[in-house]
Amino acid sequence: MDNSRAWRFAPAQFQATEIRQNSNFVSGNLGSFRITHQLVSLTYASATELAGFMYCGADVAAATATIIYQNSTPIDQVDRLYIDIGPYNTPSRINIHAHGTGFISGHILKVAVIVITTPA
Structure with missing residues (x-):
């Protein structure tokens, strides 16, 4: 298996997680x-x-x-x-x-x- 191909998808997965966290932050978890x-x-x-x-x-x-x-x-x-x-x-x-x-x-x-x- 070509590991470089799997690596290409990791940033997109990270971005999706980051977007979910930011939307929680914006929706009111600000104190x-x-x-x-x-x-x-x-x-x-x-x-x-x-x-x-x-x-x-x-x-x-x-x-x-x-x-x-x-x-x-x-x-x-x-x-x-x-x-x-x-x-x-x-x-x-x-x-x-x-x-x-x-x-x-x-x-x-x-x-x-x-x-x-x-x-x-």
């Missing part, structure tokens, strides 16, 4: 933590950056962002997307940055941000 989400529009900051921010109303424990596909947006020009939690000594603020090349004034990029906030 006093809270999950929220928001759409944020990133706007032109420079030829290499689009930026935006959001406030969460509570201290942020963790966050992630993903780009929302829309026609006529500079998605292909984005090299990386990252977030900055709690800048300027403001633990409830998240800055979102898209870095790339060729951005011009008027470019807008929508991102979905998922946030886990700490109890008050």
